[in-house]
Amino acid sequence: DTAVSQTPKYLVTQMGNDKSIKCEQNLGHDTMYWYKQDSKKFLKIMFSYNNKELIINETVPNRFSPKSPDKAHLNLHINSLELGDSAVYFCASSQANRGSPLHFGNGTRLTVT
């Protein structure tokens, strides 16, 4: 009965490769997000999608691209991986209205070598 699930949990890859992280939510939420957590545990929003429309795009390199086939899924594609992309990436979802909590997945630890 996992609410927000993301795969893989661990991803080790070399610089220059292209990789994807998948996320699915079964909460019926309208909005999904990707957050990046750095080595100091700081969480920063990368993207959010509401009804297949991108509504937030922070200063993230265009090597990162979110793709949402339907409102229950928001995948993250990363091209030409760099060492600095190493981090834990969290998917989350919430109701579309403001003032509602986000529900997070358990993260994908990306290590770029």
Next chain:
Amino acid sequence: GESVGLHLPTLSVQEGDNSIINCAYSNSASDYFIWYKQESGKGPQFIIDIRSNMDKRQGQRVTVLLNKTVKHLSLQIAATQPGDSAVYFCAENSGGADGLTFGKGTHLIIQP
């Protein structure tokens, strides 16, 4: 710029004592605040939230206090247990866009 931050990066408490984790925010437009708990290897887990029209809200063993005058938020955990060991984040939702802005996190350590 606008930010949400925590005063103490690490808090060590005795098992059974009460814990208080503090958070300062600078965006006066913030109208919704949340506390999250993150255990090792897991995602942030919702603990409790509060809206700006309230100054106190209680849950099971947790209380959140909001002081809008000084832009301060705190999380009180009663009778701290070993399972409370985690990193705690405050977060705010302000402006028109969705999403939360997180503070830096406080690592709560429980001493036996």
